[in-house]
Amino acid sequence: MPVAKRDSAARSVLYSDGMTAPAPLLAVEDLHLHYVSGGRVVRAVDGVSFTIERRGEAVGIVGESGSGKTSLAVALMRLLPKNVVRFDGSIRLEGQDIRALSEDEFRREIRWRRIAMVFQGAMNVLNPVLKIGDQIAEPLQLDGRLSKQAIRSRVNELLVRVGLSPEFATRYPHELSGGQKQRVVLAMALVLDPDVLILDEPTSALDVSVQAQIMNLLKDLKQDPGISMIFITHDIGLASDLCDHIAVAYAGWHAEYGPAERVLLEPRHPYARLLLASLPRLRATTPPQPMPGEPPDLTNPPAGCRFHPRCPYRFAPCDTDVPPPIPIGDGGHARCWLNDPGVAGDLYLAHLKEPAGVSHD
Amino acid sequence: MTDSVRATHAPAQETAAATATATAPLISLEGIEVVYQIRKGFFRTGQVHALNDVSLEVAKGETVALVGESGSGKSTLGRVSLRLIAPARGRVVFDGQDITAAPEESLGWLRRRAQIVFQDPFSSLNPYFRVYDLIEEPLIIDGVPAEERRQRVYRALEAVDLVPAPRFASKYPTMMSGGQRQRVGIARALVRDPDYIVADEPVSMIDASSRVEILNLLRTIQTERGVSFLYITHDIASARTFADRIAVMYLGTIVEIGSAAQVIDRPLHPYTRALINAIPEPDPRNRFRHREVVPGEPPTSGAFPRGCPFFSRCPDRIPGLCDIDRPMLQEVEPGHFVACHRVTDNVASG
Ligand SMILES: Nc1ncnc2c1ncn2[C@@H]1O[C@H](COP(=O)(O)OP(=O)(O)OP(=O)(O)O)[C@@H](O)[C@H]1O
Ligand SMILES: Nc1ncnc2c1ncn2[C@@H]1O[C@H](COP(=O)(O)OP(=O)(O)OP(=O)(O)O)[C@@H](O)[C@H]1O
Ligand SMILES: Nc1ncnc2c1ncn2[C@@H]1O[C@H](COP(=O)(O)OP(=O)(O)OP(=O)(O)O)[C@@H](O)[C@H]1O
Numbered sequence: 053m054p055v056a057k058r059d060s061a062a063r064s065v066l067y068s069d070g071m072t073a074p075a076p077l078l079a080v081e082d083l084h085l086h087y088v089s090g091g092r093v094v095r096a097v098d099g100v101s102f103t104i105e106r107r108g109e110a111v112g113i114v115g116e117s118g119s120g121k122t123s124l125a126v127a128l129m130r131l132l133p134k135n136v137v138r139f140d141g142s143i144r145l146e147g148q149d150i151r152a153l154s155e156d157e158f159r160r161e162i163r164w165r166r167i168a169m170v171f172q173g174a175m176n177v178l179n180p181v182l183k184i185g186d187q188i189a190e191p192l193q194l195d196g197r198l199s200k201q202a203i204r205s206r207v208n209e210l211l212v213r214v215g216l217s218p219e220f221a222t223r224y225p226h227e228l229s230g231g232q233k234q235r236v237v238l239a240m241a242l243v244l245d246p247d248v249l250i251l252d253e254p255t256s257a258l259d260v261s262v263q264a265q266i267m268n269l270l271k272d273l274k275q276d277p278g279i280s281m282i283f284i285t286h287d288i289g290l291a292s293d294l295c296d297h298i299a300v301a302y303a304g305w306h307a308e309y310g311p312a313e314r315v316l317l318e319p320r321h322p323y324a325r326l327l328l329a330s331l332p333r334l335r336a337t338t339p340p341q342p343m344p345g346e347p348p349d350l351t352n353p354p355a356g357c358r359f360h361p362r363c364p365y366r367f368a369p370c371d372t373d374v375p376p377p378i379p380i381g382d383g384g385h386a387r388c389w390l391n392d393p394g395v396a397g398d399l400y401l402a403h404l405k406e407p408a409g410v411s412h413d
Numbered sequence: 414m415t416d417s418v419r420a421t422h423a424p425a426q427e428t429a430a431a432t433a434t435a436t437a438p439l440i441s442l443e444g445i446e447v448v449y450q451i452r453k454g455f456f457r458t459g460q461v462h463a464l465n466d467v468s469l470e471v472a473k474g475e476t477v478a479l480v481g482e483s484g485s486g487k488s489t490l491g492r493v494s495l496r497l498i499a500p501a502r503g504r505v506v507f508d509g510q511d512i513t514a515a516p517e518e519s520l521g522w523l524r525r526r527a528q529i530v531f532q533d534p535f536s537s538l539n540p541y542f543r544v545y546d547l548i549e550e551p552l553i554i555d556g557v558p559a560e561e562r563r564q565r566v567y568r569a570l571e572a573v574d575l576v577p578a579p580r581f582a583s584k585y586p587t588m589m590s591g592g593q594r595q596r597v598g599i600a601r602a603l604v605r606d607p608d609y610i611v612a613d614e615p616v617s618m619i620d621a622s623s624r625v626e627i628l629n630l631l632r633t634i635q636t637e638r639g640v641s642f643l644y645i646t647h648d649i650a651s652a653r654t655f656a657d658r659i660a661v662m663y664l665g666t667i668v669e670i671g672s673a674a675q676v677i678d679r680p681l682h683p684y685t686r687a688l689i690n691a692i693p694e695p696d697p698r699n700r701f702r703h704r705e706v707v708p709g710e711p712p713t714s715g716a717f718p719r720g721c722p723f724f725s726r727c728p729d730r731i732p733g734l735c736d737i738d739r740p741m742l743q744e745v746e747p748g749h750f751v752a753c754h755r756v757t758d759n760v761a762s763g
């Protein structure tokens with residue numbers, strides 16, 4: 053099933069400030085979300101940028117536990133816990149900076165209506181005493197705009213869209229299998245017809261064969277009704293099953309971001325390269341290589357490049373100078389000095405000489 | 414195994430012989446059946462048939478991976494092999510000794526020689542114990558003298574690369590990363606110098622990038638100490654890297670078993686094929702195609718189906734045969750066994 057290919061990202065960057073091209077569906081720029089905990093600042097999201105150009109595109113956020121994936125989602129949905137001490141940057145939805153909206157405006161216009169989310173573990177917190185149909189219908193009932201009859205047909209339509217029959221409306225959660233519950237949770241997120249759907253580890257509790265069924269459903273939803281997705285996972289293989297763009301999160305940063313082809317086949321950040329090399333693969337000819345070192349402490353991240361204590365390629369500036377997101381021609385970027393010829397000199401892209409990434413058979 | 418055993422467990426005959434390994438097995442499970450009694454509501458009780466006539470051997474120094482869907486009976490089989498559960502039927506033999514019905518009081522030697530590493534390094538370690546105490550505890554139970562205990566604790570820490578050992582020994586589990594805690598779990602198993610370790614999802618709670626490190630560590634322990642492993646996992650790709658043989662379970666039975674390469678490169682059971690097709694390798698072309706899937710999910714409970722356990726979902730099923738006759742494991746190439754009526758067609762189609 054072909055998915056519309058996006059234009060070169062470089063062009064969209066050129067046009068993004070102009071009047072002639074439509075604004076991207078979602079453009080996140082230099083987003084920060086910091087918490088305070090035990091008197092220390094946790095830099096969970098620390099200068100993150102990415103773009104979803106148009107409807108039906110998916111961006112994957114891949115990274116280890118604690119790298120800030122869920123925090124990014126929390127920031128986009130503006131479901132902030134009380135201990136947030138910094139929330140800034142811009143989040144533009146079709147050009148409108150929704151981060152600048154008041155909470156009241158955000159709740160009325162954006163949350164669930166334009167950006168919806170499936171939370172990590174959501175299928176386990178379905179209300180056990182409420183029928184599936186009523187759980188899906190709840191936001192429509194609160195909204196009060198649709199008649200009872202219209203709500204019922206909307207619920208049936210959604211159930212069918214997620215691959216369940218309308219009879220499921222009258223069932224209770226305990227009567228459903230894991231895969232069926234995950235479908236219901238998807239229907240609940242789609243009820244107000246959002247443009248962007250955030251999915252936080254939506255399949256990690258499911259068996260592989262059921263996981264594949266859900267991934268096929270998500271692929272369908274990208275096409276029809278054309279939902280854009282932010283797909284959060286620690287499994288880069290799973291991200292490749294859905295995502296047009298991939299961001300590799302590391303210690304509150306996106307170490308690397310770009311088109312799926314580039315990030316998977318020619319990763320520009322050493323962490324992305326090592327991450328790919330560390331995965332056991334079904335048909336690999338070479339054994340997986342362990343990732344060196346330990347994950348960083350986000351309350352006290354390493355100076356300079358946050359990956360430098362683990363990086364086999366580190367050189368002079370790495371332990372003192374913070375690498376900015378260095379643009380790569382395809383609209384993506386990598387936070388690694390090796391990508392800046394002015395800084396790296398002879399070492400410019402030296403890491404690309406070693407094999408990494410995914411080779412096609 | 415003796416002929417008399419074969420005679421008393423007729424269904425196990427082919428399978429026990431079929432999965433035999435070249436060297437003498439350390440663990441031999443023959444025709445195992447396990448039924449759990451469960452409560453359903455206040456008054457009703459029910460039964461979960463967790464294993465149905467399962468036979469498996471693990472040779473000395475061998476790693477066998479058990480893969481398969483959630484609830485297929487992997488952990489149950491691991492626990493039977495440690496005699497943490499006594500089977501309703503079948504025979505459990507450890508290093509030549511029949512322990513099927515041995516009373517717990519007589520199994521002290523087994524509790525030392527066979528160990529388990531759990532999936533969750535967070536909940537399986539007592540947070541109020543220092544690492545030293547956690548690893549020392551089993552040695553106290555074994556009555557090892559104090560000075561020898563200290564040496565063995567440090568040696569176990571070094572074996573799992575928690576060095577310098579004295580520094581890690583004084584930490585509490587909460588001060589360590591997930592990968593380090595799992596190393597503590599492994600050191601705790603190793604300190605008794607076991608011959609057999611059941612590793613039940615030992616890396617599923619650890620970040621992807623740290624998994625290989627732990628798996629390599631287990632592999633090193635296996636080769637250096639000749640320990641046998643039963644590696645229980647959902648992650649078939651890691652089974653390929655880490656195990657000598659792979660057994661695929663579905664609904665309480667082994668449906669396919671063979672060398673890691675046989676099972677992954679030439680899967681012959683429709684369920685194994687589905688399992689392998691369902692796994693996305695990191696490839697940017699994946700998103701342009703639907704994944705081949707079998708519809709539905711495994712039935713959760715109740716009695717075993719009469720015929721093939723995969724019948725309700727199988728794309729290749731033959732009604733009138735597969736739902737009536739249970740397919741037995743057959744050897745289709747040396748060491749590669751498949752339980753499917755279609756196996757000859759599937760061999761032909763590659
Ligand atoms: N409400 C909070 N208060 C303080 N710290 C928090 C809070 N929520 C998350 N953190 C911390 O922020 C960092 C990022 O957490 P986050 O949940 O975003 O990571 P994640 O990438 O989603 O991880 P996982 O894969 O484990 O879900 C972690 O160090 C976490 O402990
Ligand atoms: N009304 C239903 N609608 C959809 N699926 C159902 C329904 N009832 C049961 N199931 C599913 O069918 C499978 C078997 O469930 P069933 O209720 O028959 O057995 P059980 O779980 O042993 O019984 P109990 O519900 O009393 O625990 C399960 O996967 C369950 O999720
Ligand atoms: N103590 C128990 N009491 C009742 N039923 C049980 C018990 N332990 C396991 N079961 C049931 O026995 C079957 C096999 O369970 P088992 O834990 O062996 O599966 P598994 O393959 O290890 O699954 P998972 O991959 O989820 O760990 C399941 O249906 C499970 O619900």
Ligand code: SF4
Nearest residue numbers: 357360363370388389
């Ligand atoms: S900036 Fe330096 S330390 Fe960081 S990833 Fe690049 S080479 Fe490694």
Ligand code: SF4
Nearest residue numbers: 721727730735753754
């Ligand atoms: S025996 Fe029949 S139902 Fe079972 S896996 Fe083979 S073809 Fe499918």
Ligand SMILES: [Mg+2]
Nearest residue numbers: 121122123172
């Ligand atoms: Mg998270």
Ligand SMILES: [Mg+2]
Nearest residue numbers: 226227228713
């Ligand atoms: Mg039920």
Ligand SMILES: [Mg+2]
Nearest residue numbers: 487488489613
């Ligand atoms: Mg288990």
